[in-house]
Amino acid sequence: MPKPITLLVEGESDRAAVVALAPRFGVDLDAEQITVTVIGGAGNFGRAIAEAAVQGHRVGGLYDEKEERFVAGALNRQEGEDLTRQGFFACRPDLELELVRAIGAAEMTPLLEASGELKTFRNFQDQPSYRDSEPIDQLRRYIAANGARKAKFATLMGEAVAFESVPEPLEGLLNWIWSA
Incomplete structure (x- = not known):
């Protein structure tokens, strides 16, 4: 019987x-005995890995x-x-931007609209500190501005991203499961 797997994530x-x-x-996470564990920040990788x-x-x-x-320190690397x-797979620079880039700014509009957040996002875009930013950066900042919003959109984007566009770290991690 294969070993159980623990996938550690920051948030x-x-x-x-x-x-x-x-x-x-x-x-199938349950059938494969795979637990996805939130460790509450990168500083906890050492303890969680051990x-x-x-x-x-x-x-x-x-x-x-x-x-x-x-992560490198916890793995003695x-x-x-x-x-x-x-x-262990790095998101560059973070998961939100990985997913937004994979989906594309234009394709994010239906997700924002379906979740009832398009108007709020448009107001966010119009704020002076974000007005001149690229749409991808605006989306990343908007999604990351609130923990509940981050989790909600991570689910929505994970379900919506085209399979061939799944960001490399997510694809790598999920394929790594089958590597042993």
Whole structure:
């Protein structure tokens, strides 16, 4: 019987994206004994990796590129090393931008509209500090401005992104599950 797997993610939005995408990759999290665990920030990777390993789990995860030092340190690797062989995948620079880029600014409009957030987003776009930003950056900032919104849109974007456009770190993590 294969080892249980623990996928470590920094926050609830990361968890929501992985859970939304897993079935699209043929991964039944419950049937495969896979837990997606929110660790509450990158500084907790060391403790979380150790705890899962002690339980006999294979451990992988997602992290934002600026937090690589925590993951590398927890894995006894150097910053800048390829951590994908250990099952850890960097979002560049973060999951929100990875997903927004994969879907595209124009294709985000129906998601905003369906979720009742298009008017609020348009007001956000019109604020002086965001008015001159690129639409992709506006979307990233809007989605990331609120924790509940991040999780909601991570699920919506995970369900909506074209399969061939799934961001590399999410695709890598979900494919890594099958690698052992």
